[in-house]
Structures are given as C-alpha cells and as structure tokens.
Amino acid sequence: MKIVIFGNGNVATHLGKAFFEAGHGILQVFGRNRARAQELATALEAKAVGGLAELDLTADLYLLAVPDEAIASLAERLPRLKGVVAHCSGATGLSVLGGLQDYGVIYPLQSITKSADLAIRTVPFAVEGNTGQTTALLLGLMRKISPRAFVCNSQQRLALHLAAVFANNFANALFQIAHEILQENGLPFDLLKPLILETAQKVQTHAPRDAQTGPAKRSDARTIRTHLDFIGKKNDRAEIYRLMTKVITNGE
Amino acid sequence: MKIVIFGNGNVATHLGKAFFEAGHGILQVFGRNRARAQELATALEAKAVGGLAELDLTADLYLLAVPDEAIASLAERLPRLKGVVAHCSGATGLSVLGGLQDYGVIYPLQSITKSADLAIRTVPFAVEGNTGQTTALLLGLMRKISPRAFVCNSQQRLALHLAAVFANNFANALFQIAHEILQENGLPFDLLKPLILETAQKVQTHAPRDAQTGPAKRSDARTIRTHLDFIGKKNDRAEIYRLMTKVITNGE
Numbered sequence: 434m435k436i437v438i439f440g441n442g443n444v445a446t447h448l449g450k451a452f453f454e455a456g457h458g459i460l461q462v463f464g465r466n467r468a469r470a471q472e473l474a475t476a477l478e479a480k481a482v483g484g485l486a487e488l489d490l491t492a493d494l495y496l497l498a499v500p501d502e503a504i505a506s507l508a509e510r511l512p513r514l515k516g517v518v519a520h521c522s523g524a525t526g527l528s529v530l531g532g533l534q535d536y537g538v539i540y541p542l543q544s545i546t547k548s549a550d551l552a553i554r555t556v557p558f559a560v561e562g563n564t565g566q567t568t569a570l571l572l573g574l575m576r577k578i579s580p581r582a583f584v585c586n587s588q589q590r591l592a593l594h595l596a597a598v599f600a601n602n603f604a605n606a607l608f609q610i611a612h613e614i615l616q617e618n619g620l621p622f623d624l625l626k627p628l629i630l631e632t633a634q635k636v637q638t639h640a641p642r643d644a645q646t647g648p649a650k651r652s653d654a655r656t657i658r659t660h661l662d663f664i665g666k667k668n669d670r671a672e673i674y675r676l677m678t679k680v681i682t683n684g685e
Numbered sequence: 686m687k688i689v690i691f692g693n694g695n696v697a698t699h700l701g702k703a704f705f706e707a708g709h710g711i712l713q714v715f716g717r718n719r720a721r722a723q724e725l726a727t728a729l730e731a732k733a734v735g736g737l738a739e740l741d742l743t744a745d746l747y748l749l750a751v752p753d754e755a756i757a758s759l760a761e762r763l764p765r766l767k768g769v770v771a772h773c774s775g776a777t778g779l780s781v782l783g784g785l786q787d788y789g790v791i792y793p794l795q796s797i798t799k800s801a802d803l804a805i806r807t808v809p810f811a812v813e814g815n816t817g818q819t820t821a822l823l824l825g826l827m828r829k830i831s832p833r834a835f836v837c838n839s840q841q842r843l844a845l846h847l848a849a850v851f852a853n854n855f856a857n858a859l860f861q862i863a864h865e866i867l868q869e870n871g872l873p874f875d876l877l878k879p880l881i882l883e884t885a886q887k888v889q890t891h892a893p894r895d896a897q898t899g900p901a902k903r904s905d906a907r908t909i910r911t912h913l914d915f916i917g918k919k920n921d922r923a924e925i926y927r928l929m930t931k932v933i934t935n936g937e
Contacts, residue, residue: 501905501907501908502905502907524900524908524911524912542876542877542880543879543880543883555879556879557876557879583876585872588870589870589871589872591911591912591915592866592867592869592870592872592915593867593870593872593876594912595866595912595915595916596862596863596864596866596867596872596877597863597877597880598899598900598901598912598926599859599860599862599863599866599925599926600859600860600863600877600880600881600884601880601881601883601884601898601899602897602899602900602901602902602929602933603859603925603926603929603933604856604859604860604881604884605884605887605888605893605896605897606893606897606901606932606933607851607852607855607856607859607929608851608852608856608888608893608896609892609893609894609897609932610848610851610932611848611849611851611852611893612848612892612893612894614844614847614848614851615844615845615848617844618840618841618844618845619841620837620841620844620845620848622888622892622893624794624809624835624845625794625848625849625852626888626889627795627807627808627809628794628795628849628852628853629852629853629856629885629888630885630886630889631795631853632852632853632856632857632885633881633882633884633885633886634882634885635857636857636860636874636878636881637878637881637882640861640864640874641857641858641860641861641863641864642861642864644857644860645854645857645858645861646853646854646857647850647853647854648776648850648854649850649854649858650854653753655753655754656753656776659776659843660776660843660847660850663843663844663847664847669928669931669932672928673851673855673925673928673929673932674850674851674855676921676924676925676928677854677855677858677859677925679921680858680861680862680921680925681854681855681858
C-alpha cells in the first residue's frame, strides 16, 4: 500500500514505522512541526510536506494521526481522493469524515507514548470503515501490525475510550492520591508498588467484581468511619472515598 | 521463639506457616472454627485449643490474627502475659492493646489471600511496639520473614491502610466500572487488560502525577463533554467522572 501520514506525534510515529516495517510505502508526512515531520519522513523514507497543495493524490491510505479537534477541519480541506481516509481517535465518530468518498478509523486502544519499546503487536486496534470493503481493507492492514486488531462501530469505540479513561487515567489518579497520603505521612510510595501490580495482575484472570476486597466489600462500617475521620470531612478525597465505597457496596 | 496464634484466617495461616518455616515453635492455635483451627494447628505441629483457660503462658509472642472488631475484646480477656501480644490490623491503633504489659502490631500491607503462592518475602510488614525493645524484637522477627518489614507508628499505619484502599480497592472498582461499560456495549474486558497492566507498571518507575495522560490531563473539554453525554448525567459514573477529572485537572 501507498500511505500518506498527517501528524508527527506518537501515533503517527509508531504507526508510520509499523507500516514502513511491514513493507508499505510511505509517500508523505504532513506536520505543522516541520522539524519533527522532517525527522519522521526521513525515518520512513518519505517526503515531508507542509501544504495540502502538495498532497500526493495516488495514495491508498491517508492516515489522519492529528489531534481530535483538528480532524474535522482537516477532512473538510482535503481534495477529492480515491484512497481511504482514516482518523485515529477513540472519542470521534466515523461520521466526521462523512464528506469523503471512502473513510474509516484506526484507533489504538493502548496509550501510545514516545517510548520506543512499545510492543505494537500487543495493542488492540479498533477498526471501522464506511463500507464492508473499507473495513476489510483496514482490518487486513492492521492485522499484520497487531493480531489484536478488531472491528467495532463508533458507539463501541467511544465506550472503549471511556472505559480506558476509567481503567487508566482515573486509576492512575487514585495512585496519585495514595502517593500523596503516604507522602503527607512520611512514607515512601515504594510501599504500595507491589500491591498496585498485584491489583492489575488479579484482573487479568478474575473479573474485577470477584477480585474486590477491603472495608467497603465486607461492609466494615467501623473501618470506613476510621478512614473518613482520618481524611477529614469536606474535600475531594472524602467525596471519592464515599462514592467508591458506595459503588463497591451496592454495585453501581 | 515460642508463638501462640489466635485466628485461622489468611493472615494466621500465612504468618503461622512463615514462622514455622523460619524455625519458630508454634505452641497453640486458637480459632472459633474448630475444624480450620485444627487443620492449621496440624500443619504447624501445634495444639488447637478453643478456650482461654487452656492458654499457654510461656509463649514469647501471642499473635492476634483476628478480625479488627474482635481485637479489643480478646485483649481484655487475656490473662497477664510475659510475652508480647501483637495484632495484625492496619486501621487499629497500637493503644487498643494498652492494658497489656508488652504489645505491638505486625501489619501485612499486601492483601493476603488464601492462595498458597503468596510470595511473603515481598510483603511490606509494618511493625510497631510499645517500647523500643518490643519494636526491635518484632522487627527482627519479621525481617527474617520479609526483608521489606519496617517500623511505623499507628498514624502512619492508618495512612498506609487508607492509601492501600485507594490504590487497590478503589482502583479495582474503577476496573469494575470499565468492565461494565464494555459489557453494556458488547465488548470483552480482555481488550483493557494490557492497558491495566501498563498503568500499574508505569507507576513502578514514574510518579503517578508524571504518568498521567488523557482528556482531563490535557484539559480536553470536548472529549470530556462527549464522555459525559455518553454516560448520561445523573448517576454514580458521572459523579466519579467529574470528581476524578477535577482531581487530575486541579490536583486535589
């Protein structure tokens, strides 16, 4: 396949390299940061370009690996293309590309960071196309990059994105609160690291509901009161404590 | 050391076995569940007993591995003892044993479950004694079971217990919510498992604040609104979403 990449961030970099290593030809890299776009283009043996006037119209795939809020306006400014245009956003519907001829989504569930050691073959890619043919094309492309690529619709992709925010961003925020509680009491965060790993490992083989332990799970009102007294009544920690305790106690 | 164990649950079982394997003599096991107490006693080459009248007064350590709410009343009913009496609770102060001569706490931070494959040498044990001598005795005892045993006071232990509730129980509850969001949308929880592991692994080497990503971190109001629309306005998920987003955006 001949591919054009828009963007020079983490997704553009990792997907670009994966496509390149899979034997596809990267024609062009578009990036507002010209130095980074040039760097990526060089690595992919592609041409770095800055303006849509230079866009190569012969590509099979145009990958919009740009920030969510830039997708719609970029799509509007694209000329008529025979290739498939795909964005990479979890929280953006397929329909944002509805003005184009053939379009789709390639959304990497895992948070893709700069670190070079990302095992892209373990990343679940959610794939969607405007037609069965486009979906099949994108799925075939991605399956060679990661066996965990799969098809889902825009509603499912948004659910996945939201679930990832709970499981990753919000869990990490809880680790941050734990870190601060320890710090305020002269204790190192190191103490909690094995427990945090164990928590993540347990849900690899058990449903989270079955893995639950602690005062809320066993309705230990005495310990819950002791904790809330320790936290102090009116702050975010107390609110989070009450809400999470309620979720564990009652189910949602 | 000569040791008497009260309790026949997970902590009693794992600590009892660890003491036994370290060469200590387990004299007696007290347990309300006679069958389980007998089973543990047999494994530890100890005597299972049911009543305090039979208590061996020659032990060096009396381990109260009983539910938190049972510690105070058990301590009150103990006869005068020359050995050290220690409870195993994170959320219970040292002072609950204040009526005794020598006393302390041995609190295993990690949630100790039945599964036999617990690597007890990786568990951080928080140790406290009523005197420097008792603290030193308990620390020496525990250091041979786990190199991660350390001394902390009752306030610190409660902070540790609370921090563990945030990092383990509440994080697991977020995994449960994520599980349900996926389930409601016909997607398997398997999709999130690598991300959950990655989240836990990242804070092994980075402070949680530095590991944070996502819409809240980058103040992406558009995606936050999309998520809240998807969740629906008035439920626990929406409240948790708003609170955690606030914590990430503003710090606590």
